[in-house]
Amino acid sequence: MKRLAKWRLISLFAILALVLSGCGEPYLSTLNPAGEVADTQYDLMKLSTLIMVGVIIVVMVIFVLVFIRFRRKDDTIPKQVEGSHKLEIIWTVIPILLLLVLAVPTVAATFKLADVSPMDKKNSKALVVNVRAHLYWWDFEYPGQKIVTSNELVVPTNEKVYFNLKSADVKHAFWIPAVGGKMDVNTENVNKFWLEFDDKKANDAGNLFYGKCAELCGPSHALMDFKVKAISKDKFDAWVTAMQDVKEPLKASTAAASEGQEIFNKSCIGCHAVTPANKMPDTARIAPNLSNFGDRSRVAGILEHNKENVKKWIENPETYKPGNLMTGKYGNLSDDQIDALADYLMGLKVQE
Numbered sequence: 001m002k003r004l005a006k007w008r009l010i011s012l013f014a015i016l017a018l019v020l021s022g023c024g025e026p027y028l029s030t031l032n033p034a035g036e037v038a039d040t041q042y043d044l045m046k047l048s049t050l051i052m053v054g055v056i057i058v059v060m061v062i063f064v065l066v067f068i069r070f071r072r073k074d075d076t077i078p079k080q081v082e083g084s085h086k087l088e089i090i091w092t093v094i095p096i097l098l099l100l101v102l103a104v105p106t107v108a109a110t111f112k113l114a115d116v117s118p119m120d121k122k123n124s125k126a127l128v129v130n131v132r133a134h135l136y137w138w139d140f141e142y143p144g145q146k147i148v149t150s151n152e153l154v155v156p157t158n159e160k161v162y163f164n165l166k167s168a169d170v171k172h173a174f175w176i177p178a179v180g181g182k183m184d185v186n187t188e189n190v191n192k193f194w195l196e197f198d199d200k201k202a203n204d205a206g207n208l209f210y211g212k213c214a215e216l217c218g219p220s221h222a223l224m225d226f227k228v229k230a231i232s233k234d235k236f237d238a239w240v241t242a243m244q245d246v247k248e249p250l251k252a253s254t255a256a257a258s259e260g261q262e263i264f265n266k267s268c269i270g271c272h273a274v275t276p277a278n279k280m281p282d283t284a285r286i287a288p289n290l291s292n293f294g295d296r297s298r299v300a301g302i303l304e305h306n307k308e309n310v311k312k313w314i315e316n317p318e319t320y321k322p323g324n325l326m327t328g329k330y331g332n333l334s335d336d337q338i339d340a341l342a343d344y345l346m347g348l349k350v351q352e
């Protein structure tokens with residue numbers, strides 16, 4: 001009965017694993033690659049899986065044949081064989097060949113994906129994004145365009161985007177599952193790599209991909225998300241132009257938003273910038289840039305983007321991201337003040 005119970009438990013876990021293997025979304029799944037890097041890595045994964053499954057099948061077939069054909073039938077001791085040079089050569093050469101089949105494309109892909117020389121050329125026209133990771137948010141600087149945004153990365157499709165990765169506090173890891181493997185984000189050095197976003201796959205995913213921190217960094221590690229808007233080159237250029245046109249903080253459009261702007265200038269401006277221009281050093285960016293907050297798809301990277309969630313976040317950010325640095329940084333605001341502040345933040349849009 002105990003053995004039967006164990007087999008039932010194993011069967012249950014097997015079925016559960018099969019069901020969970022079907023879970024995933026086009027904007028998040030590594031099994032639905034949406035760019036050149038992801039395609040290359042996915043092909044390597046399929047190749048290695050094919051080799052492993054092939055080895056398992058061959059070994060199991062040999063095992064079954066030997067088990068049936070050479071099973072003991074009587075007490076006669078079979079002829080003792082010390083070894084076979086032919087067999088030893090075969091089972092030595094075959095693994096070497098399999099390793100070569102896997103190693104050659106892996107090494108070639110590694111060098112290809114590590115080539116960031118275009119971004120280091122003088123007067124390079126490559127699109128470069130400086131990524132700085134914080135507890136628990138992301139800062140994106142476009143040095144060629146002289147703009148900065150936070151928690152929402154905007155990139156053109158069908159074009160290589162080069163990244164410089166650096167951390168402001170502890171070790172993190174930059175990962176967009178559907179578009180490419182993760183890269184460490186360290187405090188002591190800058191890591192570089194590139195990604196390319198497929199236009200068709202981006203359209204299928206609603207032009208939105210999810211990015212995550214893939215290195216345990218603190219109590220809100222699992223909530224350190226960012227969103228990636230992958231749009232056509234024309235739309236990206238329009239977005240850049242709109243961001244560059246914001247020279248001063250956007251003016252409030254309603255009386256409630258005007259009140260919220262006054263509250264923001266008294267309580268929040270010390271940490272948050274509301275212009276996208278890159279006018280401060282990385283070390284001075286202690287909180288996310290909010291210049292295009294109204295255009296974003298998530299509040300704090302994790303909540304649905306609406307006024308109610310903005311108010312909830314302002315009231316108690318610790319509830320949603322434990323250990324975040326915003327908790328306790330602002331004065332006690334009344335419900336009416338929080339409502340006005342939310343109106344102002346939702347109105348920070350650079351594109352209509």
